[in-house]
Amino acid sequence: MDSIWKKMNHNPEKLAFSGHIQTEAAVIGGGMAGILTAFFLQEAGVKTILLEAGHIGEGQTGNTTAKITAQHGLLFDGLTASQGAQRAALYAKANQAGVEEYRRLVKQMDITCDWQDTFSCVYSTRDRELMEKEALAAAALGLPAEFITETELPFAVEGGVRLENCACFSPLDFLYALAETLTIYENSEVKKVEEKVITTAGGEVTAEHIIFAGHFPFLNKPGYYFARMYQERSYCLALSGAGSMKGMYYGVEEEDFSFRGLSHKGRELVLMGGCNHRTGGNEGGRYDRLRAASRRFWPECAEAAAWSAQDCMTLDGIPYIGRYSSQTPEWYVATGFGKWGMSHSMVSALLLTDLITGKENPYEELFTPARLGWNGAVNLAKQAGCSLKGFMGKRNATAGEYLEDLEPGEGHLVEYGKGKIGAYRDEEGSLHLVTARCPHLGCELTWNPDEKSWDCPCHGSRFDYEGRVLDGPAQEGIGLVWES
Known part of the structure; x- marks a missing residue:
C-alpha cells in the first residue's frame, strides 16, 4: 500500500554506485535525516556523497504524516520528571529550532511542498x-x-x-528539492563498513566521516543498538x-x-x-x-x-544522535526518532554537521548515544526480556498448525519436521513457505495479517511472504522453502 506522498510524487531514478572513490563524508541512508545531513555538510564545505539501498524517500520518510513540531505526544511533564528541567528545556529548544530551520529552507530555496x-x-x-x-x-x-x-x-x-x-508539509516534495543539489547513489546497499571503508555491491567508498542515517543501524557492534531500541x-x-x-x-x-x-x-x-x-x-x-x-x-x-x-523507539524516549561508539570516533549515527522523524531529522542533521566540522553544539550531551543511566538500565533489562521471549517463540505453532488448515489469504506458523516454517496461502490458493527465523539474530517470526508480512518481535525486521526484506536491521531475506 502506497502512502499519499508516494501517490503524489515521482522522482527520477539515480545511478547505482560503482568503482572506488574517496570523499570527506559518506552518508548511509536516503531518508530525511540522511538528505538533510548531506545537505548541511555540503553547505559547510565538506565533500559528501550519499548511498541509498533503494530509492531516496521510499522508507519511513515516505510513510510519515509529516508533522513538524516540538510537541511529541504526552512528553514534557514526564521528560521533566525523568531528565530534569534543564535537559527537558534543551529537548524542546532543539526541536523548536528544527521547525524554524525547515521554515528557513522552504522560504530560501522557494520549495513548493504544501x-x-x-x-x-x-x-x-x-x-x-x-x-x-x-x-x-x-x-x-x-x-x-x-x-x-x-x-x-x-x-x-x-x-x-x-x-x-x-x-x-509534503515531505517528498521537500526531500526531492534538496536531493537535486547532492551527489546521491541509489540501489547501492551497503554490505559492510570497516574503519573508513564502505563496501557496496558496486565497489568501495573511503570516507573520513561515515554517517549511519538508515533508520535502524544494521551493524550489531559496536554500538549494540539492537539491544537499546x-x-x-x-x-x-x-x-x-x-x-x-x-x-x-x-x-x-x-x-x-x-x-x-x-x-x-x-x-x-x-x-x-x-x-x-x-x-x-x-x-x-x-x-x-x-x-x-x-x-x-x-x-x-x-x-x-x-x-x-x-518507528524506532529508544529506552528513554530520546533519539540517539552523535558518535556511533567510543571505538569508532569517525562514525556517526542518527536513529531512534520515535514517531517524530521530521523534527528529529533536522536536529540530527544540524548536530552531526557541527560535530563533523568541529563546532560546539548545545544539544550534544542530551542526544549522545553513549548515555544510559538508571532508567536506561531498567529498560534495557525489559528489552532483553522481550527479545528472549521472541527468540524462544511460542511453544506450539499457531492456529493453522497444518498446511491443509490454511484458507486463502491466511498465514501461520506450521509444524514442519521437528520445527516450524512460515506458511501463507494466497488468494489464488498457492502456498508460499519460508523459514520462520529472522536472519538478524535468529528470533522466531510472526505473521502480520494486515500487511501479509513476516515480522520479527525482537528487533523489528520484516519480510514479505516470499522472504524479501521489507524493514531492517536484517540485511538478508528469509529462505523461501517452497512455492506452489
Missing part, C-alpha cells in the same frame, strides 16, 4: 488533569503552549495542550470528504488517533493514524479499526490512501 504554518495539539478524551499538568510543564520550559478544551476534532475531548509555531508499527488513512483540518492532533489514550489536514492542489484531505503496536505483535484488524472509526466521524468520507509506518 507548507502550512499551524499548531499541534496533544489531547485526551478521558483525563483533563493529565492535560493540565502537561500544559504547565510545557509552558514552564518556555514553549508557547496552553491548555484547551475545544478543538476542531469530530468528538469531544476532556482537554488538550495546544502548541503554536508548528508546521506540516525496539520498533513499533502504526497505520494511516488519507480521507477525502472529511472536510478540512487546520491543526495537527495526537491522542494520548491507546484507542485514540492522530490527525492532520492536507491541502494539495485544491483538494482537501484529512490524515488519520493510530492502532500502534510493537512490531511482531499484530494479530490483525488494524486497518479495519481505522476505517470503522473514520466512518463514525465522517460517514460520507472516502479513502484516498492507506499505509503503515515503522
Whole structure:
C-alpha cells in the first residue's frame, strides 16, 4: 500500500554506485535525516556523497504524516520528571529550532511542498488533569503552549495542550528539492563498513566521516543498538470528504488517533493514524479499526490512501544522535526518532554537521548515544526480556498448525519436521513457505495479517511472504522453502 506522498510524487531514478572513490563524508541512508545531513555538510564545505539501498524517500520518510513540531505526544511533564528541567528545556529548544530551520529552507530555496504554518495539539478524551499538568510543564520550559478544551476534532475531548509555531508539509516534495543539489547513489546497499571503508555491491567508498542515517543501524557492534531500541508499527488513512483540518492532533489514550489536514492542489484531505503496536505483535484488524472509526466521524468520507509506518523507539524516549561508539570516533549515527522523524531529522542533521566540522553544539550531551543511566538500565533489562521471549517463540505453532488448515489469504506458523516454517496461502490458493527465523539474530517470526508480512518481535525486521526484506536491521531475506 502506497502512502499519499508516494501517490503524489515521482522522482527520477539515480545511478547505482560503482568503482572506488574517496570523499570527506559518506552518508548511509536516503531518508530525511540522511538528505538533510548531506545537505548541511555540503553547505559547510565538506565533500559528501550519499548511498541509498533503494530509492531516496521510499522508507519511513515516505510513510510519515509529516508533522513538524516540538510537541511529541504526552512528553514534557514526564521528560521533566525523568531528565530534569534543564535537559527537558534543551529537548524542546532543539526541536523548536528544527521547525524554524525547515521554515528557513522552504522560504530560501522557494520549495513548493504544501507548507502550512499551524499548531499541534496533544489531547485526551478521558483525563483533563493529565492535560493540565502537561500544559504547565510545557509552558514552564518556555514553549508557547496552553491548555484547551475545544478543538476542531469530530468528538469531544476532556482537554488538550495546544502548541503554536508548528508546521506540516509534503515531505517528498521537500526531500526531492534538496536531493537535486547532492551527489546521491541509489540501489547501492551497503554490505559492510570497516574503519573508513564502505563496501557496496558496486565497489568501495573511503570516507573520513561515515554517517549511519538508515533508520535502524544494521551493524550489531559496536554500538549494540539492537539491544537499546525496539520498533513499533502504526497505520494511516488519507480521507477525502472529511472536510478540512487546520491543526495537527495526537491522542494520548491507546484507542485514540492522530490527525492532520492536507491541502494539495485544491483538494482537501484529512490524515488519520493510530492502532500502534510493537512490531511482531499484530494479530490483525488494524486497518479495519481505522476505517470503522473514520466512518463514525465522517460517514460520507472516502479513502484516498492507506499505509503503515515503522518507528524506532529508544529506552528513554530520546533519539540517539552523535558518535556511533567510543571505538569508532569517525562514525556517526542518527536513529531512534520515535514517531517524530521530521523534527528529529533536522536536529540530527544540524548536530552531526557541527560535530563533523568541529563546532560546539548545545544539544550534544542530551542526544549522545553513549548515555544510559538508571532508567536506561531498567529498560534495557525489559528489552532483553522481550527479545528472549521472541527468540524462544511460542511453544506450539499457531492456529493453522497444518498446511491443509490454511484458507486463502491466511498465514501461520506450521509444524514442519521437528520445527516450524512460515506458511501463507494466497488468494489464488498457492502456498508460499519460508523459514520462520529472522536472519538478524535468529528470533522466531510472526505473521502480520494486515500487511501479509513476516515480522520479527525482537528487533523489528520484516519480510514479505516470499522472504524479501521489507524493514531492517536484517540485511538478508528469509529462505523461501517452497512455492506452489
